[in-house]
Amino acid sequence: MTAPEAGRGIGGGGYGAEETTTFGFPRDTFRILHVSTGNVCRSPITERLTRHFVAERLGVLGGGLIVESAGTWGHEGASMESHAETVLAEFGADTSGFVGRELLDEHVIMADLVLTATRDHRAQVISMGHSAGLRTFTLKEFTRLVRAIDPTTLPPLEDGVVARARALVRAAAALRGWLLAPTAEADEVYDPYGAPLTFFRSIGDEIRDALDPVVTALTGVPARA
Numbered sequence: 578m579t580a581p582e583a584g585r586g587i588g589g590g591g592y593g594a595e596e597t598t599t600f601g602f603p604r605d606t607f608r609i610l611h612v613s614t615g616n617v618c619r620s621p622i623t624e625r626l627t628r629h630f631v632a633e634r635l636g637v638l639g640g641g642l643i644v645e646s647a648g649t650w651g652h653e654g655a656s657m658e659s660h661a662e663t664v665l666a667e668f669g670a671d672t673s674g675f676v677g678r679e680l681l682d683e684h685v686i687m688a689d690l691v692l693t694a695t696r697d698h699r700a701q702v703i704s705m706g707h708s709a710g711l712r713t714f715t716l717k718e719f720t721r722l723v724r725a726i727d728p729t730t731l732p733p734l735e736d737g738v739v740a741r742a743r744a745l746v747r748a749a750a751a752l753r754g755w756l757l758a759p760t761a762e763a764d765e766v767y768d769p770y771g772a773p774l775t776f777f778r779s780i781g782d783e784i785r786d787a788l789d790p791v792v793t794a795l796t797g798v799p800a801r802a
Contacts, residue, residue, distance in 0.1 A: 606641040607742040610688035611716075612698050616648030616677040618770050618777070619694045621657040622665060623716065623784050629670035630788060634798035640738040642795075645688075649701050651679035660774045664781035685709050690746050692716045694766040711750045715764040720787045722749040723794045725756055734797040745794055 609627060613620035624646035631642060655677035662672045678684070685691065685705050691713040693699040702713045714722070726748045732740045758764045766787075769780045793799050 605739060606643055607689045607739045608643045608645065608687055609742075610684055610691045611644070611646040611693075612649065612680060612691060612702060613646070613694040613766075614648050614650050614698070614768060615655075615770060616646055616651040616679070617655055617658050618661050618768065619766055619780065619784070620646035620648060621675055621677075622661050622781055623692065623694075623788065625665050625670045625672060625675070626668060626781075626784060626788055627792065629665075629668060630792040630800070631796060633801070634792065634796040635738075642738050642742065645684070647678040647680040647684050649680050649698055652677040653679045658770065658777075660769070660772075660777040663774060664777050667778070668781065668785065682707065688712065689743065690714075690719075692719055694768070696761070696764055712746055714749065714753075716766060716784070716787050716791075718753075718758065718764045719749055720790055721758065721763075722752045722756055723791050725752055726794065728794060728797065731794070731797070738795060741797065742795055 611620040611623040611627070613623075624644055627644045631644070657672065657675050657677070665672045680702070682705060685702055686707045688709075689712060691699075691702050691709060693702060693713065693715050696715055699713055699715050699718075703710050723745065726745065730748065731744050734741060766780065766783055769777045789800055
């Protein structure tokens with residue numbers, strides 16, 4: 578028995594060739610939703626670093642790619658934690674205008690890819706329904722799967738970031754049952770809430786390292802040396 582080829586074996590769930598998603602949203606956009614608990618530490622860092630790294634590679638964050646975040650116990654209307662802002666600023670990422678959100682059904686419905694901080698967050702998103710299972714991963718789980726995907730099997734960037742992103746999610750979902758984490762903790766990004774700046778920096782480094790191969794796969798452009 579062999580693993581399925583990357584990008585095969587997954588149908589439905591809004592990933593076909595139709596002009597709209599399963600829920601009727603236009604297919605010219607691709608929404609990435611980052612989820613943590615309070616939406617003031619991990620998911621803001623992940624959201625803003627994703628935007629920053631995509632813009633670094635492509636020169637602009639666009640092409641239909643939308644990056645957002647929310648929290649399962651989100652602090653609605655809150656600013657991100659000051660240490661999170663410091664970490665993002667040290668990476669050169671924009672911290673302005675951030676407002677915390679509580680995770681709602683509409684966020685999950687509209688998302689094409691949900692990346693969570695922990696397995697518990699992943700389970701909570703999937704339990705909300707909306708056919709979320711095939712498009713919801715922990716961040717580190719998605720990174721592990723993306724590393725196993727041959728980038729030459731993905732659409733070229735000339736076809737657009739949206740087409741490439743949809744193919745990447747299909748391929749990752751097809752591989753999920755074949756590439757398991759070595760330990761349960763391997764798929765977790767721990768909560769730095771209330772911790773000193775040094776711990777926030779270590780979490781920022783973890784998130785950066787997990788995002789790098791994902792953004793490279795999305796854009797087809799590696800990070801600058």
